[in-house]
Amino acid sequence: MPRTAETAGFRFNHTMIRVKDPKVSVHFYTEILGMDLLSEKNMGDFTLYFLGYDHDNGSLSAEEKEKTRFTREGVLELTHNHGTESDANFQGYSSGNSDPGRGFGHIAIAVDDVEKACERFDALGVQFKKRPSDGKMRHIAFILDPDGYWIEIVPGVLRL
């Protein structure tokens, strides 16, 4: 339906999850999933990492990335509460997919070729929750990020 005037400027900007170790997680989201680090903000007790797929193929300046992270869709915000990465008593974060904590489900990455993407994830040592060959849904997969959050790998093409 047409957008109303009051919400015409609204966009679904980002999704935030907490991570134990940003070195591990930022590596995962940039090197394995191919996102770009748009912005990093040390807030004192915690640091925020904003990531998103680069739609401009490397042409954006740091200032433009900073700008785009407020205006675009598809941004992932990782919150690192300082110290969790080296705290032996830290219990880890809930993925949201089991009780207690059930509520949040997953994020999803659309790819051009699910099989090929999963072969690469395998070669990179990524953990799978569900390979394309598991279960009934053969066209999708679920991988786990370093904190155990589920990431659905979906075909970014029309299936009707």
Added chain:
Amino acid sequence: MPRTAETAGFRFNHTMIRVKDPKVSVHFYTEILGMDLLSEKNMGDFTLYFLGYDHDNGSLSAEEKEKTRFTREGVLELTHNHGTESDANFQGYSSGNSDPGRGFGHIAIAVDDVEKACERFDALGVQFKKRPSDGKMRHIAFILDPDGYWIEIVPGVLRL
């Protein structure tokens, strides 16, 4: 950085959260937050609702919405496990922001005018976690969706 060939086709397609009552939640995300219902899929024991901001101002056909929900960014998937809406013993879902269940943080909507958006949310009876006038961060707000998930309201303009 430039995208590598292996991840050049990747997009951050959607974020999934579970909801107790889809009538209440779909109303909230469409009528109050202004998203469009792109697709609704009854999967037997559960139904999936895919929502996103309409970038084409009402010009998309149902088939095009179905297509765009696999290819675009900024899609919100609501999962309704049938029966929760009328189950008096249902405990509700964790927002992810307190123990146990801490992990998932929030989604964020970028708006052109945070103050004006919040005045409208107030008039519509939306619950606030943090009004713009609360605390130190005067330029943002947090509202609650019907299940208690946090939604950050951020200005979709450059702040440096």
